Structures are given as structure tokens and as C-alpha cells.
Amino acid sequence: MAFNNKPKKPHLISFHSNFVTALLFILAFTVPLLFIIILHISSSSRCTPFAPNNVEPWSGDLRNMQFAWNRLPFKYIQSPPVVLKIAVFSRKWPTGTTPGGMERHAYTLHTALAHRGHRVHVFTSPLVDNNIDHRDDYPRIRCHEGDAGKWRYNKAWELFDEENRREPFDVVHSESVALPHWLARDLKNLAVSWHGVAFESLQSSIYQDLTRKPNEPMSPAFNDSLYGVVPKVLNEIRFFHNYNHHVAISDSCGEMLRDVYQIPIGRVHVVLNGVDETGFRNDLSLGLEFRSKIGVPINGSLVLGVAGRLVKDKGHPLLYEAFSKLVKKHPHVHLIVAGSGPWENRYKELGPRVQVLGSMSPSELKAFYNAIDVFVNPTLRPQGLDLTLMEAMMSGKAVIASRFPSIKGSIVVNDEFGFMFAPNVESLLETLEEAVREGRKRLAQRGKASQEYAASMFTASKMALAYERLFLCIKNDTFCVYP
Numbered sequence: 001m002a003f004n005n006k007p008k009k010p011h012l013i014s015f016h017s018n019f020v021t022a023l024l025f026i027l028a029f030t031v032p033l034l035f036i037i038i039l040h041i042s043s044s045s046r047c048t049p050f051a052p053n054n055v056e057p058w059s060g061d062l063r064n065m066q067f068a069w070n071r072l073p074f075k076y077i078q079s080p081p082v083v084l085k086i087a088v089f090s091r092k093w094p095t096g097t098t099p100g101g102m103e104r105h106a107y108t109l110h111t112a113l114a115h116r117g118h119r120v121h122v123f124t125s126p127l128v129d130n131n132i133d134h135r136d137d138y139p140r141i142r143c144h145e146g147d148a149g150k151w152r153y154n155k156a157w158e159l160f161d162e163e164n165r166r167e168p169f170d171v172v173h174s175e176s177v178a179l180p181h182w183l184a185r186d187l188k189n190l191a192v193s194w195h196g197v198a199f200e201s202l203q204s205s206i207y208q209d210l211t212r213k214p215n216e217p218m219s220p221a222f223n224d225s226l227y228g229v230v231p232k233v234l235n236e237i238r239f240f241h242n243y244n245h246h247v248a249i250s251d252s253c254g255e256m257l258r259d260v261y262q263i264p265i266g267r268v269h270v271v272l273n274g275v276d277e278t279g280f281r282n283d284l285s286l287g288l289e290f291r292s293k294i295g296v297p298i299n300g301s302l303v304l305g306v307a308g309r310l311v312k313d314k315g316h317p318l319l320y321e322a323f324s325k326l327v328k329k330h331p332h333v334h335l336i337v338a339g340s341g342p343w344e345n346r347y348k349e350l351g352p353r354v355q356v357l358g359s360m361s362p363s364e365l366k367a368f369y370n371a372i373d374v375f376v377n378p379t380l381r382p383q384g385l386d387l388t389l390m391e392a393m394m395s396g397k398a399v400i401a402s403r404f405p406s407i408k409g410s411i412v413v414n415d416e417f418g419f420m421f422a423p424n425v426e427s428l429l430e431t432l433e434e435a436v437r438e439g440r441k442r443l444a445q446r447g448k449a450s451q452e453y454a455a456s457m458f459t460a461s462k463m464a465l466a467y468e469r470l471f472l473c474i475k476n477d478t479f480c481v482y483p
């Protein structure tokens with residue numbers, strides 16, 4: 001056969017060509033392999049979007065960062081690099097355990113900053129509870145004269161001005177419009193915290209009116225607020241830029257300030273509020289004890305919990321209706337209601353599966369969170385961020401919440417943490433049924449993930465470190481570079 005008749009190649013050439021072939025063969029395989037390995041190694045070290053506990057490996061000028069400062073790890077050092085002299089304008093200063101969102105935030109933040117050694121001067125209205133001792137340590141409370149709880153910004157400004165002339169403040173912090181824009185305008189070292197803006201109220205009005213039944217008339221008060229809110233938005237957009245630095249308490253509010261209010265990116269900073277990490281944590285036995293105290297069976301199927309003021313705009317009409325339908329299909333499901341308000345009695349109508357417990361002290365609230373399987377927040381007001389969601393997550397619970405930009409952007413940022421629903425009865429009912437189907441074990445897993453996220457994001461100490469870094473950056477540019 002022709003096949004066998006090939007002339008034999010000389011030995012040397014044959015060896016040489018075999019060697020070259022083998023070499024080419026080896027190179028052809030190993031070089032691309034090496035490339036693949038090198039590319040893989042360099043890409044895996046470059047492109048990891050999230051380091052373990054959701055902490056971004058981010059670097060740059062903090063002023064240009066568009067996500068919450070809480071997402072960055074701030075090294076905790078006992079004493080700050082520079083001791084700052086800080087002025088705070090707050091309409092009220094809370095004493096004791098009185099609740100109150102904005103004032104409570106000022107209190108938590110500035111007490112923490114004072115503990116870190118900063119010289120904090122608080123300018124506020126005369127205290128309602130005058131038992132506070134006016135000591136010389138910080139935070140130093142400077143009440144202007146007048147009636148208790150009645151804010152007079154011009155009196156507070158006089159006190160501030162006198163102290164500022166004596167020895168200038170490094171940073172001035174206003175809780176919302178406590179310091180009006182015409183006075184704030186000339187302070188380059190000022191930051192204002194917004195706990196809700198009018199553009200959010202506009203959305204809030206829309207969500208609330210959409211829950212109105214076809215034959216239900218609009219209340220005159222609501223109609224007035226609906227007509228008033230657009231001029232309010234326009235007004236805010238026109239005066240907000242007078243404040244130099246803006247702190248938004250949710251990622252979505254930061255986006256509104258940049259995109260709707262047209263504040264330059266470098267002047268908008270997102271710092272989420274924090275909750276006291278010693279007050280809320282996972283404690284199984286505390287939860288079981290609480291269940292038996294209020295008569296909810298330990299082996300019962302699912303226990304839902306809701307907390308806060310029981311008013312219409314917190315979405316209680318939605319939960320009332322959705323739960324009354326749910327319990328018909330799933331008679332073993334329980335609902336625990338912590339809080340008081342007009343909807344208290346309606347909930348009581350729903351029978352033995354609903355426990356209405358009224359207002360609670362912080363320690364009872366801690367036990368309440370531990371006693372439930374999943375926390376429900378049906379709010380219709382997308383303004384600021386509800387602390388109850390953060391408290392429930394810190395306690396290791398999955399959450400069910402209205403799908404608002406603020407909640408989606410800063411709280412339920414991962415599907416693992418719970419569920420979001422469109423704020424209407426059908427959508428809420430569907431979501432509650434999904435949670436019931438999943439059962440307690442799966443919800444407990446979700447709760448664990450929630451807790452890890454909350455511990456890295458929502459603690460009061462994290463908030464204080466973020467504000468400290470912002471204030472340092474306002475004082476001296478070199479602190480704006482991270483890490």
C-alpha cells in the first residue's frame with residue numbers, strides 16, 4: 001500500500017522535528033493556561049464587589065461616595081486624631097426614655113461623640129424635664145431662655161454666636177431646619193441632617209390615597225396636605241442649597257438630594273441612623289419566656305410581630321385586613337401587636353390569635369422582638385427610615401416591609417433578609433402567605449443573615465464613627481481621603 005511505501009526520514013532530522021513538535025505542543029498548552037491562571041488571580045483580587053460582611057473595599061474621596069458611609073469599615077481607635085469643637089442645633093433635647101425620632105438621633109449621636117472626647121455644645125430649647133444637671137462636661141447643654149420645649153432659633157443663635165466669637169467651632173450640625181437656611185447660609189463648616197424631605201411626603205401622600213376604598217371620601221385634612229405638598233417640595237428645592245453639607249439618613253434620600261434637589265454630589269452624604277447595639281440582640285430564651293408570659297404557644301405555627309404607633313399612615317388598615325384573611329386559611333398563625341393608637345381596638349376584634357400589648361418599655365420591646373418569627377412593617381410613609389426595622393434585624397429577625405425606595409435601598413438590600421410587598425392588601429396577603437409557607441426554620445435562617453447585616457450597618461457606634469469622619473473631613477480635607 002502507498003501508505004507503507006513512504007521513504008524513511010534520516011534519523012537526525014526526525015529527532016529534531018519530533019523535539020520541536022513536542023516543544024510547540026507543550027507551549028501551545030501551557031502558555032494559555034498560564035494566562036488563564038494569571039488573569040484569574042488578578043481578576044479575583046480586583047473585582048470582588050463585596051468583602052465578607054458587606055463591607056466595600058472602596059477607596060477615594062469620601063465626599064464623592066454615593067452610598068452610605070456605614071458600609072465602610074472605620075477603624076475604631078479610642079481617641080480621635082483631632083478633638084473637634086462641635087455646635088449642635090436641635091429644637092429639643094430628650095431626657096429619660098421619651099421617644100422622638102429626630103431628637104433621639106441627636107442625643108444618641110452627640111452623646112457618643114462627647115464620649116469620644118469631642119467638645120460638643122448643644123443649643124436647644126428649655127428642657128421639659130428640668131432635672132438634668134448642668135455640668136461642665138460634654139455634651140454641654142445650652143438652653144436658650146423661654147418656655148420649655150419652645151424652640152426660638154434666634155435666641156439659640158445668639159448663644160452660639162457669642163461662643164463662636166470667643167473660640168470658633170470646627171463644625172456646626174443642624175438637625176433638620178433647627179437652624180434656618182438664612183442663618184446657615186454663611187457657615188461653610190455646617191452639616192444638616194434630613195430625617196425626611198418634602199419629596200418623600202409627596203410619595204407618602206400618593207401611597208396613602210391609593211389605599212382609599214372606591215366609596216370612601218377623602219378627608220379634608222388629607223386633601224389640604226395633598227394640595228400643600230407640591231409647593232413645599234418646590235420651596236425646599238429652592239432653599240436647601242443654602243446649607244453647605246447635607247446628611248441623608250437613607251440611600252434613596254441621598255439620591256433625591258442629588259437628582260431632584262440638585263445639590264452637588266460632593267455636598268451630599270448618606271449616613272444611616274443607628275440603634276443602640278446593647279439594647280437589641282438575639283436571645284432565644286428571652287423570647288420563649290415572653291411567649292409563655294403572653295400565652296402564645298411555643299410550638300404554635302408562625303408568630304408575626306408589628307410595633308410602633310397604631311395609626312393609619314403606618315399601614316395598620318392594610319395589616320388588619322390582610323391578617324383577618326390570613327388567619328381564616330391558617331388558623332394557627334399568631335400576630336403580636338406592640339404599641340398603642342387608634343387601631344388598637346380594631347386589632348382586638350380579630351380574636352384570640354391577635355395579642356394587643358400596648359406601649360412597651362425598651363426592655364419589653366427587646367423581649368417582644370425575640371418572641372416573634374418575622375417582623376412586619378406595613379408603613380405607608382416612606383419618610384426617613386423606621387428604626388423598628390433595624391431593631392428587629394439586630395434582634396435576628398427576618399422582616400416583611402413595604403417596597404419603598406428607602407427600604408429597598410438601605411434595609412432589605414438582599415432578598416435573604418425578608419420580603420417586600422407593594423403597599424396594598426392583596427400584595428401584603430400574598431407575602432404573608434409566602435412567609436407562612438416557608439415556615440419558622442427558613443425564617444430563622446433569614447433572620448441570621450439580617451442580624452449580620454444589621455450588626456455591620458445599623459449600630460449607634462458605626463453611626464458615630466461615620467459622623468466623626470464627616471466632621472473631620474469638613475474641618476480638614478486630608479481626612480476626606482479614605483482609607
Ligand SMILES: *[C@@H]1O[C@H](CO)[C@@H](O)[C@H](O)[C@H]1NC(C)=O
Pocket residue numbers: 218219220223224227
Ligand atoms: C381639595 O382641595 C381643593 C383645593 O383646596 C379643592 O378645590 C377640592 O374641592 C378639595 N377636594 C375635596 C375632596 O375636598
Ligand SMILES: *[C@@H]1O[C@H](CO)[C@@H](O)[C@H](O)[C@H]1NC(C)=O
Pocket residue numbers: 297299300301332
Ligand atoms: C402545641 O402543644 C400543645 C400541648 O403540648 C398541643 O395541645 C397543641 O395541639 C400543639 N399545637 C400545635 C400547633 O402543634
Ligand SMILES: *[C@@H]1O[C@H](CO)[C@@H](O)[C@H](O)[C@H]1NC(C)=O
Pocket residue numbers: 476477478
Ligand atoms: C490638616 O491635617 C494635616 C494632617 O493631619 C496637617 O498636616 C495639616 O496642617 C492640617 N491642615 C489644616 C489647615 O489644619
